[in-house]
Amino acid sequence: MIRRYGRRAAVRRALFGFGLYLIPIALPAAIPGPRAAEPVRLLMLGDSITAGYGLDHAEALPRRLEALLREAGAAVTVVDAGVSGDTTAGGRSRLDWALADDPQAVIVALGGNDGLRGVPPAETYANLSDILARLKARGLPVLLAGMLAPPNLGADYGREFSETFQRLAREYPEAVFYPFLLDGVAGEPSLNQPDRIHPNARGAEEVARRMLPAVRRLLSKVQGG
Template sequence: MRSFTLFLTLFMMILISGCGDNKKKEASESEESVQQESAQAQEDKVILMFGDSLTAGYGLEEQEAFPAILQRKIDSLGLAYKVVNAGLSGETTSGGRNRIDWVLKQNVDVFVLELGANDGLRGIPLSETRKNLQEIIDFVRAENPDVEIVLAGMQIPPNMGQNYTSEFKNIFPELAEKNKVHLIPFLLEDVAGNPDLNQQDGIHPTAEGHRILAENVWEVLKPIVQE
């Protein structure tokens, strides 16, 4: 338990402090990547992964991050889906809300929303985090009412107080139930706190860790893409 709590504490600190320095550069690269991948995906349905450093694959080659692993799994099954990685290190729910408009300048069939951890580190009011996530969900549905939305749950360490920590964790299942979207209970399940599955910073998953993240996402994504 102490190991897991320490992991979460370090995790929240690194998400912003370790990743924020390159945010402008990554934002530009992310936008260019999304546009390029969108052009390549015109004949396929699109799965858009919208998140922070976990989705971006911080510290790894692009092909080692869980979105790329999911693409290979989808290709092996002969499914006509293109996975677009729109992860941005250091991203908050507010930042995500502000950039969602250009990201959705393409048709999206499945939208995977993985944001919120950086809000927890900054102690952003829970009402604001909830509001931003809700607005992102609303915007995505307004653009395409038929889109399937997957919300990735996250947890934070108790340094903000037990009430804040507990209520933060509850944001994700509550939003999922309210909006009738699919939920990944905890993206880092079976990875958090395991030094063998995290990089030297003790926070970001290794390539092997990302394979487990891919399985956590796939458990929810599989029935959607195989319908």
Template sequence: MLLHFAVIAGGVLASGLSVAAEPVPLVGFGDSLMAGYQLPQEDALPVRLEKALVAEGVEVTIANAGVSGDTSAAGLARVDWSVPDGTKGVILELGANDALRGIAPEETERNLDAIIGRLKDRGIAVLLVGMLAPPNMGADYAARFNPIYPKLAERHGLAFYPFILDGVVTRSELQLEDGMHPNADGIAIMVERMLPVVRDFVKTVRDTPK
């Protein structure tokens, strides 16, 4: 009887440990900055973030749902099918192409707000990643565009990383020849700077009651 009990107890304990060790499934949802434009897939931001987190002992998977060229409107059109059921959290990065095309910031805000709403309706947590308007768009455009992200993060109570290209945007050695997209070294800087925020996001998602 004692042996039988020990086997049962051991099985229950092993099962509990297995459940506890299940990785948290995230999706990186965005444009070329998420997709890894002109980079090997292993150097894309979601892949490098996942690798860095796992190296720290954080059990997580981050699927790459970045599409080069996507605007916030394109993201809204595909968010329902690009983020699969079972996803616990989304790293949302969109808006750079809106700014490059001079799309009205008010439209960008509406689209991002709708994306966040759809994800929240599905019980999916969101880490919002911000963008800044290019200087050539002018001060008026920047004054309307740049506050979109902190405003949405506050409105929805989201985890927030203010600027996706922090530490990279002014350094040509960290960019591709187009002067806009990060190279592999640039991605490394982005991962280093984003890591604490993403780590906390994963912990929050993991600890949130189902």
């Protein structure tokens, strides 16, 4: 009896040990944790200021804005859609091409070259209104960055040009309005390149810093943001 019991106990121990060995294999695979959210794609449709004329790639406004947003904890990729010399008409004509990057929000930063060339404010208005209407139809949150005309074109032209952006802000109240893209930088020699038009590296950083709160309001409008 003792031997039989000993053999049975040994068999039970062996089977028990074998069962423990099998249990981990029978358990389902670990459930992976949630994937990190993809960065929001923020398109910046602009001219040479957006394109970073005269600056290294890392010093350009889109890159500095992206860096500040990420430092603030926002997962954002700023897509540079700046073309040096572009007018509002040029931005209007290439809008669909720029949207091929499938952005979730858009900054419209055009108009500087219209002012430099003395484009009639009515044309600037028509071009920007068309851009904003098309973005609205796509359900894309927008930030409209205003611009001022150079003083050598006269006070009347300057008023009409500035009013163009104010009018658009009233007609598209859902858009975030940043009245002057170069606020705090225009006219400051230490923040501009020798041409006195384009921000230098410090100037681009200052533009990004000043417009950051408005851009964060824009991002708050992104679905799921």
